[in-house]
Amino acid sequence: MTHFRQWRQLLTLGLLALLPAGTLLAQKPQPKAKAKPAAKPAVRYEDLAYPPVLPGGAKMVTDKSPKFLEAPESLRPGVTVAKAVPTVDFMFFPEQTYLGDPWSNWGDGSFANGKYYSAIGDHIALNRKKSSHGTGTAYVYEYDPATKKLRTLVDVSKLLAMPEGHYTPGKVHTRVDLGSDGWLYYATHRGSPRAAVDENHYKGDWIFRTNPETGKSEVVATAPVPKHSIPNGMLDRKRLIYYGGTAAGPDAEEQEIQFLAYDLEKHKVLYSGGIGPARAMILAESTGRVYYVPGAGEGELMRYDPASGKGPEPTGKTMNTRATTTESSDGMVYGAALGQGTNDCQIWSFNTKTETPKNLGEGAVGVNAYIAAVALDPSTNRYLYYVPGAHGGGERDNSAVVQFDLKTGKKKVIAFLHPFYEEKYGFICKGTYSTDVSDDGSQLFITYNVSRGTRAWDCCGLVVVHIPESERQP
Numbered sequence: 239m240t241h242f243r244q245w246r247q248l249l250t251l252g253l254l255a256l257l258p259a260g261t262l263l264a265q266k267p268q269p270k271a272k273a274k275p276a277a278k279p280a281v282r283y284e285d286l287a288y289p290p291v292l293p294g295g296a297k298m299v300t301d302k303s304p305k306f307l308e309a310p311e312s313l314r315p316g317v318t319v320a321k322a323v324p325t326v327d328f329m330f331f332p333e334q335t336y337l338g339d340p341w342s343n344w345g346d347g348s349f350a351n352g353k354y355y356s357a358i359g360d361h362i363a364l365n366r367k368k369s370s371h372g373t374g375t376a377y378v379y380e381y382d383p384a385t386k387k388l389r390t391l392v393d394v395s396k397l398l399a400m401p402e403g404h405y406t407p408g409k410v411h412t413r414v415d416l417g418s419d420g421w422l423y424y425a426t427h428r429g430s431p432r433a434a435v436d437e438n439h440y441k442g443d444w445i446f447r448t449n450p451e452t453g454k455s456e457v458v459a460t461a462p463v464p465k466h467s468i469p470n471g472m473l474d475r476k477r478l479i480y481y482g483g484t485a486a487g488p489d490a491e492e493q494e495i496q497f498l499a500y501d502l503e504k505h506k507v508l509y510s511g512g513i514g515p516a517r518a519m520i521l522a523e524s525t526g527r528v529y530y531v532p533g534a535g536e537g538e539l540m541r542y543d544p545a546s547g548k549g550p551e552p553t554g555k556t557m558n559t560r561a562t563t564t565e566s567s568d569g570m571v572y573g574a575a576l577g578q579g580t581n582d583c584q585i586w587s588f589n590t591k592t593e594t595p596k597n598l599g600e601g602a603v604g605v606n607a608y609i610a611a612v613a614l615d616p617s618t619n620r621y622l623y624y625v626p627g628a629h630g631g632g633e634r635d636n637s638a639v640v641q642f643d644l645k646t647g648k649k650k651v652i653a654f655l656h657p658f659y660e661e662k663y664g665f666i667c668k669g670t671y672s673t674d675v676s677d678d679g680s681q682l683f684i685t686y687n688v689s690r691g692t693r694a695w696d697c698c699g700l701v702v703v704h705i706p707e708s709e710r711q712p
Contacts, residue, residue: 281691283337290330290690290697292663298329298386305658309651310636312604320641320652322706328659330688330699331358332390333377338362339429341697343685344409344469346561346611347672350416353450354381354683356672357410357424358698359394363433364405373400374408374429378422380450381700383681388700391448392455394426398444405438412471417478421447423458423502425468425482434467434487442487443467445480445500462500463510465490470517474526478502479544481528483515495533499544509542511549517610518559520571522590529588531559535576539595557595558584563614563622565590572598572614572622572644577607578629585612585622585642599647602626604635610671617679620644621710623652625684630668630694632656637667639682639703645712652682653703668695679710 292299302325309319334341338360347356359376375395381388395406407426414424426443428434442461445468448454462468463484470483482498497514500507515530522529526544531537536558540550558575560583565571569590577583582602588595601609603626610628615621622642626635636654643650655667665688672685682703687695 278691280693283340283692283696286337286690286692286696288336288697289332289334290665290688290699292328292330298327299663300325300327301658301662302326303658306653306655308636308654310604310634310654312635313651314603316649317603318648318650320650320706320709322708324653324706324709325704326653326655327386327702327704328663328699329388330697331377331379332388333393334358334697336360338696339408340692340695342409342687342695343698344411344427344671345424346413347674347683347685348413348415348564349674349676349683352382352384352677354383354674355379355414355416355422355450356381356683356685356700357414358685359407359409361429362408363429364403364438373406374433376407376410376426378410378414378424378448381683381702383676383702391422391450391453392446394446397446397455397457401439403438405433405440407443407467409469411467411469412482413473415473415475416450417447417473417475417502419478420451421449423447423473423480425471425480427467427469427485428487431485431488434465436489440465440487440489445471445482445502447502458502459500459505462507463496463498466492466496468498470515470519472519472521474521474523474528476523477526477544479508481519481521483517483519483530485516497530497540497542497550499528499542508544509549513540513550515559517576518562518573520559520562520573520588520590521565522569522571523565524569524590527590529553529593531557534560541593553593555593555595557586557588561610561612561624563612566614566616566619568619570619572612574601574609574612574624577601577609577626580607582607583609587644598644599642599649601640601642601649603638603640603649603651606631606635606638608669611673613673613675613682615675615679615710616677618710620712621679623673623675623682625670625673628669628671630687632669633660633666639684641705641709650709652705652709655701665690665699667699667701680705680707
């Protein structure tokens with residue numbers, strides 16, 4: 239035996255002697271674990287039919303199934319599930335007659351005067367995909383719970399009627415808010431930033447308004463911030479001031495996010511300046527003040543008071559704001575911190591009288607922590623509703639619809655929409671940026687990004703969860 243072979247043998251015996259008792263037995267061949275079934279290949283976007291349809295050409299389907307209360311393994315300890323099965327309505331939004339890039343919901347909706355208002359867009363700015371449509375557009379809708387019908391209020395591209403080769407927006411990325419004057423206000427955003435350039439005659443995006451009673455729509459402001467779009471926006475309904483946080487086009491001289499305050503009646507910019515908010519603001523309509531954190535994520539809270547004649551000022555408070563409610567009747571605003579790319583996010587309250595923020599607890603109920611829309615039950619000011627998994631992946635938590643008790647901090651899932659819809663109708667509710675609650679707290683409206691087998695999503699649908707009264711009791 240060579241010295242090398244002797245050394246190797248001694249080394250092996252020495253290592254074996256160091257192993258815990260029973261280790262050798264554990265090295266015996268083990269039965270092979272059952273292989274997981276191969277993942278179903280994603281459907282190609284170009285192979286889908288448009289418009290999306292429900293079985294038998296139905297405009298809406300209504301279901302009440304025990305499967306809505308079947309929790310996934312990902313449900314976190316301490317999260318409860320409702321006992322009463324909800325009734326849930328679903329319908330596809332009209333106008334989705336061609337392949338989008340993809341069709342998407344990006345801005346929050348609102349419930350006002352007994353109707354739910356929301357927007358979707360094709361995510362196109364120019365005809366990069368040679369679609370039949372030819373340019374980008376977005377639509378605003380009205381849903382009437384009394385008739386269970388959706389009504390298209392405006393096609394942005396038709397309203398603008400831009401010449402061929404000119405940029406048109408493919409997204410309404412802001413809230414759709416009804417002002418005290420009876421008009422809906424909203425602003426637009428681009429799909430790819432590569433489209434928002436001088437070559438495509440890009441001047442900046444628009445603030446629009448639509449009168450739901452007359453059906454009339456018009457441009458309020460063109461490029462209030464030159465060569466910037468407006469992905470973050472909300473309305474002071476009383477004072478008719480529109481607030482925005484912008485995104486620069488590649489050819490804009492100023493590349494920093496701008497904070498915008500625009501007087502809608504006087505058609506005048508009240509303020510425009512840097513260190514603006516990327517995605518969310520807190521509006522205290524009782525005082526007229528607006529609060530925001532520059533950029534995205536955690537940072538120092540800024541205050542803007544239009545009555546002061548000054549620009550934004552630091553409050554000395556630190557917050558993390560991604561989604562916010564409107565102000566409640568008792569002077570509170572609620573919201574969620576930025577949870578995208580994190581394991582959890584905080585649900586918080588903000589007292590508009592004392593300017594005091596407070597963490598109320600964690601928002602996630604499973605693996606999803608990104609919450610981009612929150613809705614307060616105005617009938618009680620007690621329950622906050624939201625859907626984790628805003629940018630897709632909601633099905634990993636069975637597309638959970640969450641009720642957060644603001645008094646106790648407890649989380650309860652009132653409906654799991656997955657896998658019920660996939661098994662019965664062939665689609666998955668992936669995520670949302672738009673939710674609101676009816677005045678009596680009985681209905682939750684959700685504008686969903688929906689997948690019909692595609693990797694992400696390919697169309698948009700409206701879900702109405704009828705919340706059982708027993709699940710709205712203390």
